Amino acid sequence: MAGKIITISSGKGGVGKTTATANIGLGLAMLGVRVICIDADIGLRNLDVMLGLENRIVYDIVNYIEGRCRFRQALVRDKRFPELFMLPAAQTRAKDAVTVEQMKSVAYEAAQMVDYVLIDSPAGIEHGFRCASAPAEMVLVVTNPEIASVRDADRVVGLLEAEGGPPVRLIVNRIKPELIRRKEMLAPEDIVDMLAVDLIGLVPEDPEILAAGNRGQPVVLNNGSPAGQAFMDIARRLQGEDVPFAPLKAPSIFTRIFGSH
Amino acid sequence: MEEMALTIKGTQQGILLRPLSASWADVLQALDNALRDAETFFRGGRVILDMGTQELTRENLGMLRDVLDRYDMELWAVLSENEDTVRTARSFGLRTRLPGEATPKEQPTPALPEANALVVQRTLRSGQSLKYPGHIVLIGDVNPGAEIIAGGHIIVWGKMRGLAHAGALGDEQAIICALELAPAQLRIAGHFGRPPEGRRRKSLPETAKISDGDIVVEPWFTRE
Numbered sequence: 001m002a003g004k005i006i007t008i009s010s011g012k013g014g015v016g017k018t019t020a021t022a023n024i025g026l027g028l029a030m031l032g033v034r035v036i037c038i039d040a041d042i043g044l045r046n047l048d049v050m051l052g053l054e055n056r057i058v059y060d061i062v063n064y065i066e067g068r069c070r071f072r073q074a075l076v077r078d079k080r081f082p083e084l085f086m087l088p089a090a091q092t093r094a095k096d097a098v099t100v101e102q103m104k105s106v107a108y109e110a111a112q113m114v115d116y117v118l119i120d121s122p123a124g125i126e127h128g129f130r131c132a133s134a135p136a137e138m139v140l141v142v143t144n145p146e147i148a149s150v151r152d153a154d155r156v157v158g159l160l161e162a163e164g165g166p167p168v169r170l171i172v173n174r175i176k177p178e179l180i181r182r183k184e185m186l187a188p189e190d191i192v193d194m195l196a197v198d199l200i201g202l203v204p205e206d207p208e209i210l211a212a213g214n215r216g217q218p219v220v221l222n223n224g225s226p227a228g229q230a231f232m233d234i235a236r237r238l239q240g241e242d243v244p245f246a247p248l249k250a251p252s253i254f255t256r257i258f259g260s261h
Numbered sequence: 262m263e264e265m266a267l268t269i270k271g272t273q274q275g276i277l278l279r280p281l282s283a284s285w286a287d288v289l290q291a292l293d294n295a296l297r298d299a300e301t302f303f304r305g306g307r308v309i310l311d312m313g314t315q316e317l318t319r320e321n322l323g324m325l326r327d328v329l330d331r332y333d334m335e336l337w338a339v340l341s342e343n344e345d346t347v348r349t350a351r352s353f354g355l356r357t358r359l360p361g362e363a364t365p366k367e368q369p370t371p372a373l374p375e376a377n378a379l380v381v382q383r384t385l386r387s388g389q390s391l392k393y394p395g396h397i398v399l400i401g402d403v404n405p406g407a408e409i410i411a412g413g414h415i416i417v418w419g420k421m422r423g424l425a426h427a428g429a430l431g432d433e434q435a436i437i438c439a440l441e442l443a444p445a446q447l448r449i450a451g452h453f454g455r456p457p458e459g460r461r462r463k464s465l466p467e468t469a470k471i472s473d474g475d476i477v478v479e480p481w482f483t484r485e
Contacts, residue, residue, distance in 0.1 A: 151387045151406050158386030194404055194422075196384050 002111040003034070006118050006238070007136035011152030013123030015144045016173040019209060020201075020231065021120040022050040023220040024140075027235030029084035030220070034114035036075065038087045038107065040132040041122040042097050045089035051078065052216020053086055061106060062090035062097045071109055080221070085114070095128045107135035116238070125159055133160060140200060140234075142171045145179075145186040154195055169200035171234065176205045201234040202245055203227050266291035270431040274359055275307040275337055285321045289328050296332045303394070307337040309359065317346040322353060378413070385409060385423065394430065405445060411435070424448070433471045442467040442478060452476050 008021045018041075025037040039047035042062065048054040056076045059069040064087075078084035087110065090097060098106075103119075110117045121132035133139055139160055143153040157168050172188045179185035192199050206227035212219045219228035220235075233243045266282035269292075280288040296303055308329060310317075317339065326336055339350035339357055347357045378396040385391055385399060387406030396413035403409055407423035412430040414437070421439035426448035428435030433450040441464045447454050449469065454476035466481035 147405070151404075154387040154404050154406065158389050161386070162389075194402070196402070 002108070003036075003113070003115045003117055004137055004238075005107050005111055005135050006116060006138045006140060007040075007121050007133045008118060008140045008142060009121040009129060009133060009156055010123065010142040010149070011125060011129075011156040012143075012149040015142050015149050016203075016209075017123070017142050018046045018050050018120050019213060019218070020140065020142050020171055020173065020203075020234075021047060021118050022213075023218045023228065023231035024235050024238070025084060025086075025116075025118050026051070026078075026081070026218050027220045027232045028116050028118075028238065029078065029081035030232070031235055031239055032083075033116060033239070034083040035116045035118065036085045036087060036110040036114045038110065038117060038119045039089035040098075040103065040119050040128060042089045042093055042095050042128065043091065044122065045091050047086060047120050048076070048088050049216060050213050050218060051086055053078065053088075054216070057088045060088045060090040062093050065098060065102050065106065071106075083114075095122065095126075098131055100131050100134045103131040104135040125155060129156070129159075133165065136166045138166050139168050140171055141168055141195075141197070142173050143191060143195075144174045145172060145176075145188065145191060147186065150186065150191055150194060157195060157197055168197045170195060170197045171201040171203060172199070173201075173203045174205045175202060199245070200237050201230055203230040203234075267295075268431055269295055275309045276303060276334070276430070277309045277311060279311045279313070280315060283315070285324070289324055292325075293328050293331075296328070296334070303332060303334060306394070307335045309338045309340065310336060312339060312341040312343065312346055314342050315346075316343050317341065317349060319349055319352075322349060379411075384419075387423075392429075403439075403444075414438075427469075436468055436470040438466065438468040438481065440464075440466050442469065447476055447478075449476055 008017050010017050021037055025035050028035045037047060039045050048057055053076050059074040061074065063069050064071055064074040075085040075087055107117055107119060119132045119136065122128035141153050141156055143149045160168055170192065172191055175188065176185055180187050188202055204226045206219060206225055208219050208222065208225045209227055219225040220231045222228045236243045266287040268279045268281065270277045278292065282288050329336055336355060338359060339346065339355050341347050341350065341357065350357050378398055379393040380398045381391060382400040384401045385403045385407040387404055390408045391397060391399065392410045394412040397409055397411040398416045399409060400418045402419040403417055403421050403423040405422050409415055409423065410426040410429045413432065414435050415425050415427045417439035420441040421444050423444065424446050425437045425444055427437045428450040431450050435449050437447055437449065444456065447469050449471050452471055452475065467478050468481055469476050469478045
């Protein structure tokens with residue numbers, strides 16, 4: 001049976017698509033399923049850095065499409081989980097190096113090998129987004145609790161709907177509970193209410209994310225990270241587990257001053 | 262200003278154009294702009310040109326037809342008090358009188374009472390646009406960045422948070438009502454209004470209409 005193809009998208013850049021792809025991909029691998037993460041951001045590849053695999057790349061997706069290598073040769077095996085693979089984007093090519101049909105056939109081929117294919121979509125609503133979402137059986141739309149990214153997410157959901165596209169699930173990333181309490185940030189309920197799509201993850205802001213991305217060790221590997229826990233919950237929900245949404249607690253004054261660092 | 266070079270109004274018999282500027286080039290330019298903005302809205306419509314006492318040359322009539330052709334619109338009638346113009350129009354095979362005794366100018370609110378309504382049930386999302394020459398009833402929300410444009414009334418059974426333009430063909434009797442009216446901007450006919458900065462969001466049904474030349478918003482329930 002072919003694996004499930006899931007695209008991670010957002011419209012707006014910088015909201016955490018690649019971070020989400022890396023963490024959910026690793027989270028699924030930690031649950032013992034086979035995963036291929038495809039970096040569809042041709043020309044601006046990042047997923048390899050987030051996963052700490054950048055110096056293992058030999059071939060990339062465009063090399064494979066051009067017939068320079070076999071599919072398995074283009075895959076980079078994760079250094080931690082042997083059942084996790086990454087298909088890197090081409091860094092030296094332009095976005096239009098891959099057509100919609102080619103992306104579909106790559107994703108379908110990947111799905112023959114594993115249980116999940118995660119596609120990290122480029123920002124924007126142009127060709128790259130259309131390629132990345134064309135093969136998807138589900139799209140995870142990532143947004144931040146701020147008006148601009150919610151509006152872009154709304155645009156993306158509308159475009160997917162217009163094409164009779166796959167079901168959409170929402171990830172609200174970089175939530176700061178203290179700001180929500182002070183009404184300086186959109187509450188997740190308001191975002192869900194406006195976008196009218198089902199929620200699959202609430203990820204708190206976590207200073208660990210930045211360092212983890214730079215080190216190539218996504219936070220999902222770190223048991224103590226609240227964001228890591230939230231990404232793990234998303235992986236479990238994709239696997240069909242009924243994981244309740246953890247209440248978003250602002251750190252108390254105590255932990256903020258005498259924090260664990 | 263270009264916008265003042267002509268008026269466009271929906272009537273039962275067709276789309277009524279009334280040139281206001283003496284410069285035909287300005288009139289055509291304004292028409293082209295208006296049609297481009299509302300392309301799907303007018304597409305396929307038939308047009309009544311009311312020239313008043315202004316003269317319409319064969320050449321100008323031809324240029325007008327060229328503009329209308331681009332939007333799949335048909336020039337159907339030319340109303341004029343100028344004998345030469347009437348003759349010109351007839352030579353093009355156009356009507357110079359409307360069927361029935363009433364001319365559109367004697368009908369105070371031509372578009373509203375008999376206009377059809379479009380009923381749509383969905384969320385109108387950012388970047389999406391809903392346009393219809395009659396009334397629009399939307400069951401669902403209008404999100405920020407979405408727009409809804411109607412020749413008649415706009416009724417939103419949901420939250421109105423985008424842009425709404427009622428009476429877009431010039432009808433000042435049109436109203437906009439929603440279960441929650443928190444729009445980016447409201448337009449009725451040629452008037453437009455923004456919610457005041459920092460206005461608290463009321464979640465109660467409200468209606469917007471034109472009163473004394475301004476858009477006013479009132480709660481739907483005026484008495485307990």
